Amino acid sequence: MSSFSVTEPSKRQKWFAGSLVILYALITIMPLIWIIATGFKSPSDAIAYPPKVFFEPSMEGYVNLFTSRTRLPAEELAALPPSETWYQELVRDNGMVITGPSRYGQRFLNSVIIGFGSTFLSIFLGTLAAYGFSRFKVPIKDDLLFFILSTRMMPPIAVAIPIFLMFRQIGLSDSHLGMILLYTAVNLSLSVWLLKGFIDEIPLEYEEAALIDGYTRFQAFYKVVLPQAATGIASTAIFCLIFAWNEYAFAVLLTSGNAQTAPPFIPTIIGAGGKDWPAVAAGATIFLIPVMIFTILLRKHLLSGITFGAVRK
């Protein structure tokens, strides 16, 4: 009897549950805080042992991330005109001068173009395919759906070399378009399956009502199905972006210069003249931001898109 009754938890139970959640949140957020903090440490603080929790913040990591520098002899440094900006000053204090911007900005831009480009394409194609699979009689539907899913089963390493050869043949090597198409192909299985699930949940009656109300099939899809699939589309888009954004294996194997994304680039910072952990941490921190913003922007849809029946069953 009492095991089925719905009662308000007691104060103590709430306290206990709340503390558990906070504890878990602290544990999971620790690496993130550590990365962000390391980005603002000086190189010596970054590798200090025992680790420094309190430290004097420094922008050195960020300056190093965005610039290329070269070391000059002390007398040549002294002969230079006084530095014009705070970051020139900072670099000279370490006995170096800025020779130009680093490639991080461009790699970051590549990530944005490829990540968002492939997400858009995955969602666009995925929604259409999912709608088709959900609403129409498609011959060998189950087999097709399984085939689409199976494309996700092989590890990137297994297909990277054939793809590399194909890309070289058709001139897509190390190109934005090539990477967008590749990530789209990988993400489509996810987006078709997820979106089909969401669209299946939308009763057919709404579209039928729209057809009667004088709309074409496509208009009914656009005006009635899409708004109701917003939740599904938003969450699927977040999954697709996270995959494309973080993807490492294909990126490291298939891109080198022009279309290289940030994930394979960030580790190369380590090699450039000593282990520059603050710069790596700064690169990682900035790299986190777009996905965070994207998720926060779409969060509204994740929660509000869920609509419960105006269809009587």
Place this chain on the structure above:
Amino acid sequence: MAEVVLNGISKSYGDQVALENVSLTIPDGSFVVLLGPTGAGKTTTLRMVSGLDQPDNGEILINGQAVNKWTPAQRNVAMVFQQYSLYPHLTVRDNLAFPLRSPILKTPADEITRKVNDVAEVLQISHKLDNKATALSGGEMQRVSIGRALVRNPDIFLMDEPLSSLDAKLRSDLRIELKRIQSSLGATMLYVTHDQVEAMTMATHVGVLDHGKLVQFGTPREIYEDPVSIYSASRLGTPKINVLPADLFGATPAGAVSIGLRPEHIRTGEGLAGQVTRVEHLGDQTRVHLRVQTHDVITLADVHTTAKVGDEMLISPQNPLYFNAQGGRVK
């Protein structure tokens, strides 16, 4: 305004036969009510006319033109679904305006406002116009979905039990409004209901469906007074027609196996004796349940009858209907 003709329409869903060779002419401007128990094929008939489903066989004509290949939009029909199917992401106002904004109608904004307000007033939902469609009671949703049909000026209205979840007062208000709107527009109406009052008062014609077959089509009076079978006779009338062995009251026409007696077609005070088993005072009528030999019979009595359980009552038939072994009518 349109005449609708169904010509030998058949439709199956897998093994399930939903309609079998249904032929039916719905005259221009008429109000046709479809009757039949659940699963008889009423909704399927509406879906055939609307164009949401295609018949397996047969032809549908609107104003003499074969429309089998036309889309629902081209047929200019308005439909009230058995499931209300309001667009959940829109407000009540936008739900009502939705058909007016269609690429076919492209109604100007001020006219949309006017029409939506008019219809909302008729349906008594003006105060809910800015609600989300999901924030309504069942009866309010049902009215909005009727409204979505009424804002238009279609050739044909298709309504699938549109008043089923409304309270008695609203139901009788809207019954009158619907009939008024339909006749003032001169639109053709195909209407599904289980409600006898709706069928009797609104219909110009009634079609009786039995397992996908149209078994009788005629005026409400014809169906009520001159049914072709026990099945047809049972569709109208509350309480339901009493079906008893034909020889219970004596001589019968040749071939008759059962006798059908509507509760008001039983004369009391003479004839066969029955025991009163229950008396129901409904306000406007009083129903008396009797046990006659081994049969249950329901009849109507004077509103202020003093009959009580255990009393004896004598009954005899008046205008009986006779049926054969297959349930068909014997005259």
